[in-house]
Amino acid sequence: MFKQKSENHTKIIKIALIGFGNSACRLAELLIEREKEITSKYRVKIIVTAIATARGGKIISKEGINLMLALELVRSKRSLAELDKVEVLENTLDIIEKSDADIIIETTLLNLNNGEPAYSHIKQALLSGKDVVTANKGPLAFAAKELFKIARAKGVALRYESTVMDGTPVFNLVKHTLPLAKINRIRGIVNSTTNFILSEMEMGRDFAPSLEEAQRRGIAEADASLDIEAWDAAIKATVLANCLMDANLKPSEVIRKGISEIKKTEVLEAINRGKKIRLVIDIERINSSIQAKALPTEISKEDIFYNIDAFSNILALETDLMGTLMIVEQDPTLTQTAYGLLSDLLSIIEDKINL
Amino acid sequence: MFKQKSENHTKIIKIALIGFGNSACRLAELLIEREKEITSKYRVKIIVTAIATARGGKIISKEGINLMLALELVRSKRSLAELDKVEVLENTLDIIEKSDADIIIETTLLNLNNGEPAYSHIKQALLSGKDVVTANKGPLAFAAKELFKIARAKGVALRYESTVMDGTPVFNLVKHTLPLAKINRIRGIVNSTTNFILSEMEMGRDFAPSLEEAQRRGIAEADASLDIEAWDAAIKATVLANCLMDANLKPSEVIRKGISEIKKTEVLEAINRGKKIRLVIDIERINSSIQAKALPTEISKEDIFYNIDAFSNILALETDLMGTLMIVEQDPTLTQTAYGLLSDLLSIIEDKINL
Numbered sequence: 218m219f220k221q222k223s224e225n226h227t228k229i230i231k232i233a234l235i236g237f238g239n240s241a242c243r244l245a246e247l248l249i250e251r252e253k254e255i256t257s258k259y260r261v262k263i264i265v266t267a268i269a270t271a272r273g274g275k276i277i278s279k280e281g282i283n284l285m286l287a288l289e290l291v292r293s294k295r296s297l298a299e300l301d302k303v304e305v306l307e308n309t310l311d312i313i314e315k316s317d318a319d320i321i322i323e324t325t326l327l328n329l330n331n332g333e334p335a336y337s338h339i340k341q342a343l344l345s346g347k348d349v350v351t352a353n354k355g356p357l358a359f360a361a362k363e364l365f366k367i368a369r370a371k372g373v374a375l376r377y378e379s380t381v382m383d384g385t386p387v388f389n390l391v392k393h394t395l396p397l398a399k400i401n402r403i404r405g406i407v408n409s410t411t412n413f414i415l416s417e418m419e420m421g422r423d424f425a426p427s428l429e430e431a432q433r434r435g436i437a438e439a440d441a442s443l444d445i446e447a448w449d450a451a452i453k454a455t456v457l458a459n460c461l462m463d464a465n466l467k468p469s470e471v472i473r474k475g476i477s478e479i480k481k482t483e484v485l486e487a488i489n490r491g492k493k494i495r496l497v498i499d500i501e502r503i504n505s506s507i508q509a510k511a512l513p514t515e516i517s518k519e520d521i522f523y524n525i526d527a528f529s530n531i532l533a534l535e536t537d538l539m540g541t542l543m544i545v546e547q548d549p550t551l552t553q554t555a556y557g558l559l560s561d562l563l564s565i566i567e568d569k570i571n572l
Numbered sequence: 573m574f575k576q577k578s579e580n581h582t583k584i585i586k587i588a589l590i591g592f593g594n595s596a597c598r599l600a601e602l603l604i605e606r607e608k609e610i611t612s613k614y615r616v617k618i619i620v621t622a623i624a625t626a627r628g629g630k631i632i633s634k635e636g637i638n639l640m641l642a643l644e645l646v647r648s649k650r651s652l653a654e655l656d657k658v659e660v661l662e663n664t665l666d667i668i669e670k671s672d673a674d675i676i677i678e679t680t681l682l683n684l685n686n687g688e689p690a691y692s693h694i695k696q697a698l699l700s701g702k703d704v705v706t707a708n709k710g711p712l713a714f715a716a717k718e719l720f721k722i723a724r725a726k727g728v729a730l731r732y733e734s735t736v737m738d739g740t741p742v743f744n745l746v747k748h749t750l751p752l753a754k755i756n757r758i759r760g761i762v763n764s765t766t767n768f769i770l771s772e773m774e775m776g777r778d779f780a781p782s783l784e785e786a787q788r789r790g791i792a793e794a795d796a797s798l799d800i801e802a803w804d805a806a807i808k809a810t811v812l813a814n815c816l817m818d819a820n821l822k823p824s825e826v827i828r829k830g831i832s833e834i835k836k837t838e839v840l841e842a843i844n845r846g847k848k849i850r851l852v853i854d855i856e857r858i859n860s861s862i863q864a865k866a867l868p869t870e871i872s873k874e875d876i877f878y879n880i881d882a883f884s885n886i887l888a889l890e891t892d893l894m895g896t897l898m899i900v901e902q903d904p905t906l907t908q909t910a911y912g913l914l915s916d917l918l919s920i921i922e923d924k925i926n927l
Binding site (some may be wrong): 386398519538542546547552553 | 745873
């Protein structure tokens with residue numbers, strides 16, 4: 218109510234899409250579909266001045282790339298270099314540097330060992346004074362403190378809502394709606410693939426065909442061991458610990474066990490005892506240190522976690538002032554992940570307008 | 573990251589507590605307990621310059637009221653007029669007018685017929701250019717559009733987070749974390765008393781002793797029919813519809829049925845069929861109009877609502893861009909309600925600092 222929009226004319230916001238896979242393409246669609254609404258509400262026109270893909274080329278266009286055409290090319294496995302009036306570069310870091318973008322949207326693939334190349338992309342963008350939105354967990358899991366420090370020093374934003382529960386508000390929820398509250402524990406089901414496999418096994422299906430179906434539906438990571446061996450859950454636990462509980466964990470420090478050794482008979486036997494097995498992350502403040510686990514855990518049937526089936530996710534935040542608050546994402550689709558990127562982007566834009 | 577605190581000195585923020593029952597008293601305690609943290613984080617010192625109680629007096633003190641002493645007096649059923657250096661007034665509207673407060677915290681009791689006297693308190697405060705935080709559903713159910721219009725015209729804030737789920741973020745969640753998303757349907761369990769009674773009946777207890785226990789624990793409204801006849805749920809549905817779905821409903825337009833006619837045998841018979849009966853609100857956009865219901869509803873055991881027992885609450889927001897998002901408040905206490913007031917207060921202060 219206090220904030221006054223200081224300008225009446227439309228401001229141009231330039232963004233660069235670093236990574237142009239499923240979620241970035243869906244974001245591009247949302248930017249097209251919602252263009253009028255965004256311009257009328259935020260008084261900005263968002264133009265994409267650079268796109269870097271792994272196999273479809275890396276291009277810059279200072280006047281703005283035609284997103285419709287870019288989407289068509291990528292979907293037909295052609296190169297973005299075919300677009301008119303674009304400059305083609307070889308190196309993604311050059312793209313970031315020369316794109317003239319205000320905001321970088323980083324959605325390259327997760328690397329489990331060191332968060333690269335996303336880490337370098339984000340670091341370079343922040344050092345160049347650009348705001349960053351990322352869906353990539355790696356940089357936050359491996360270098361959150363360093364990246365936040367650079368962002369603070371440069372006076373730019375680093376947003377990462379979609380790293381843990383797609384577009385479901387987690388980090389923005391804590392930042393904007395839980396002032397002063399201290400989070401003492403976070404429990405959650407945050408890996409859709411394992412949750413789907415366990416849910417299917419409860420209905421009598423075997424492990425292998427359940428995994429295949431998750432892959433067929435595009436939910437499982439390309440490298441299925443990331444999901445099955447609980448690496449995805451462990452990395453998400455690390456991001457939550459580092460970003461919401463001020464920890465300094467590494468993914469390798471999370472006590473971790475996957476679901477590959479769980480047999481269908483075990484799952485069914487648990488059901489008979491009124492229990493379900495779920496891959497649960499549990500991050501707890503114990504004295505002054507933070508301990509994180511990602512383990513198959515029996516859930517009793519009175520627990521709200523019991524009905525988190527298939528692709529749904531849940532997080533329970535235990536706080537000092539607000540008791541326990543849970544957030545559920547029901548059966549997410551690609552749109553939700555893209556929406557996480559969009560909501561981060563719009564919140565950065567809103568802050569810019571309020572300057 | 574863009575926002576710079578423009579001042580380094582501590583700013584005085586004056587607030588008036590209109591209503592000084594359980595939740596306002598708990599807020600006063602939180603302001604005492606967290607004073608240092610608030611001053612260090614927000615660079616403000618909050619002082620209470622007026623308190624209006626129903627039976628303990630109405631006082632003003634321009635230098636600030638000693639909250640410790642005020643709490644002691646109220647708890648021993650003595651009058652606030654006993655405090656040193658306070659001016660005693662007869663009329664709450666005079667208190668609001670003369671308090672010199674920047675922000676009014678309205679927590680008087682709910683009136684089902686017209687939202688008075690909270691409506692007049694809030695309207696007067698807004699017209700005098702004061703920001704308002706309220707925990708009272710009445711004014712939002714009866715006059716949301718009018719009050720928002722006044723707030724906009726006067727450039728002040730009207731916040732009401734604790735009206736529906738105590739301090740659990742609902743309105744602030746939508747405002748701050750779901751940009752552009754349109755809410756098409758809201759379902760929820762939002763009345764703790766009926767939920768507790770139904771949960772107890774499932775365990776074999778009768779209706780009357782279950783209600784008595786809810787009252788003994790301070791959860792049920794003083795007038796139990798507000799809960800039992802689903803008026804509380806209907807009013808909350810109205811507030812959600814008017815504030816999140818741009819409706820213009822009145823509580824009497826909500827299709828409403830209470831739980832007073834539900835027999836223990838029905839509850840147990842439902843359990844045997846794998847169902848629970850819960851008082852569910854359901855607000856739906858149907859074509860261009862909004863329809864709201866508050867009805868006893870059978871929940872099947874696969875539903876996440878099934879495990880919302882006792883005093884817990886849930887809201888499911890169905891949106892166009894973010895799919896279905898649920899928020900659960902587990903076993904709230906008085907602190908959560910007070911925290912809702914505190915978080916609204918701090919968010920107004922944050923906006924003021926960023927001016």
